Amino acid sequence: MDDLDRNILALLSQDARMSVAVLSRRLKVARSTLQARLERLETSGVIAGYTLRLGEQGRIAHIRATVLLTIEPRSQAGILARLKAMAQVERIHTTSGRVDFLLQLATRSTAELDDTLDRIGGIEGVRSSESLIHLSTKLDRAV
Known part of the structure; x- marks a missing residue:
């Protein structure tokens, strides 16, 4: 896991509903790169799912x-x-x-x-x- 992966996780922990387009803009990476990273994080088990956290x-x-x-x-x-x-x-x-x-x-x-x-x-x-x-x-x- 590198800095880009950690930054993806940090943004998703704040808002798991953030779209791939918004994530790629904020992280200044191509949408295809971000999508590939997300898929790798999901298949490796780093991301186990997306959920709702009640306040x-x-x-x-x-x-x-x-x-x-x-x-x-x-x-x-x-x-x-x-x-x-x-x-x-x-x-x-x-x-x-x-x-x-x-x-x-x-x-x-x-x-x-x-x-x-x-x-x-x-x-x-x-x-x-x-x-x-x-x-x-x-x-x-x-x-």
Whole structure:
């Protein structure tokens, strides 16, 4: 990956809907060159897809929480399968340190959050959980 590839990615991370024509003008490269670069970035897996990222106003109807899970040894596969089946679980990260999983949840109400936390705590192999409810976002650099 060279500077042109990095510049393409930087512009697309700001606006994934930017057209090839606009990208090529901003980067001062031929449209055919830009199209070839995009195809190479897509086929190599550097660009996995184009998506919509909601701003704070778009996410306002959701209550978000981070859940730290400690699990029994050798129970990861079964727990992952159960967590993936829950629509409220947006992200699952494995971690190093005192916890095994870091989950990000999004629910429409505190009652739904409470129910989701109960279901997570009831999964066989979950030793303990700690929930952190998100209050406000002060910085979001995630792409």
